[in-house]
Amino acid sequence: MKTVMILAHPNLEGSVANKRISEQLSQKFENLDIRNIFELYPDYKINVAAEQEVLLNADTIIFQYPFYWYNMPAILKLWFDEVFAYNFAYGSEGDKLKGKNFQLSITVGGPNESYTPLGYNHFTIEQFTKPLEQTAYLAQMNFLPPIYEHGMVYIPGVYNSKEIVEQRADKQVQKLTNVLSGLQNVTPEKRIKNFAIEWFQNFDILAEDNYFNKHITSSTKLHFPEGLFIGNEGFSEWYSEIKKTIKPNNEHRIESIHVSENNGHFDVDLAVKLKAETYQNESIQLNVKENWKIEITADDSIKIHEYLVKEV
Structure with a gap:
């Protein structure tokens, strides 16, 4: 099974969680292709043909990103707008991604209790990701339940410690590992x-x-x-x-x-x-x-x- 990770973090070297998740997962799965789209396209000029070719050759696509204002980093939104094109991902001839696995892997800064009806964010992560769930359905992909951990922000002297965030990142890596191993173990x-x-x-x-x-x-x-x-x-x-x-x-x-x-x-x-x-x-x-x-x-x-x- 071929897996590609679309990694969208504007400062990966300064990241704790996303950097650790992508590095740890790549060590566990040799056939994991990680595409750091901020590194590939610092000018936001996405090579659509190249990205589509990568998706065509993948069985599972992981979208790894930090949760920004209840959504995704801007470059990932642009990536979806341009790569999931008419007659590629949808439309009368748009069946090129049909049957592929669509996996969200999100790092969430806020605590778990804030993403509840009585919390200050009011809605769950699953509710915030409904547009992406529908994106997968329109592209005839297999939408897998989102994987995420809360409290994934480290601000020195203010919020969390680096060790705590790394521990939470490792939990997310284990969840991803379980999913990928299950997909690979199909007879x-x-x-x-x-x-x-x-x-x-x-x-x-x-x-x-x-x-x-x-x-x-x-x-x-x-x-x-x-x-x-x-x-x-x-x-x-x-x-x-x-x-x-x-x-x-x-x-x-x-x-x-x-x-x-x-x-x-x-x-x-x-x-x-x-x-x-x-x-x-x-x-x-x-x-x-x-x-x-x-x-x-x-x-x-x-x-x-x-x-x-x-x-x-």
Whole structure:
């Protein structure tokens, strides 16, 4: 599982909590990519293409930042405005982040009791982060419960001690560690089943070729009722005709799925029902059996080497 942390702190070297959380977590997880966006973009000119490419290659995205005026630092708001763009994160073709994990990790200066209906901040952290929860939902991401600790400000001689803030930061690191470890411990069978669900969800909306082609090799054999197609070019050839025939928002329903390991790859047997409508307003209802030969590669991606579809 690939994890990226979008770190937004205007003075990380002067930070106690955010600096410690990012450093400690990077020591625990070698595959954690930390992007300090204040360091990358001191002029606030964000390289949108570069940031989007990082997100495309990630499974889990952590947003690490201090809680500023019940919100986030300005650069992170700008980052969301520009990177979560139309037809990337949302819109008719905006499914590029679908299925990825969205994790907030926030350092909160005020005490716990202040974030209650009777406290001076009146609302909980969860209530203040509702806009980001909706952002994740609109981008079809998996919104994970926010992780945070209170009292995460150190003002020498005035508020807290450095040791106390570091202890609280370590508690937050442990919470993040538990979440990431849980996500990484998903069995290959569960991963493949989740992948199958996502695969057909993308077929339902007739998503762009690049979603499917990143899971297909140049030599993948695709045995469809329309004939045999080979690799990425073969898939795109077949898929372009499908998109000319049926309307988007059709329905693939997985009736059964069985995954078994076989000499370094996985055999996947599925029973699927399809309901669709053609551009001639004709209804299509099909029952098919599908057999996939799948590999989980060294870089933890899923590749289909053979794909067989039979009508029943």
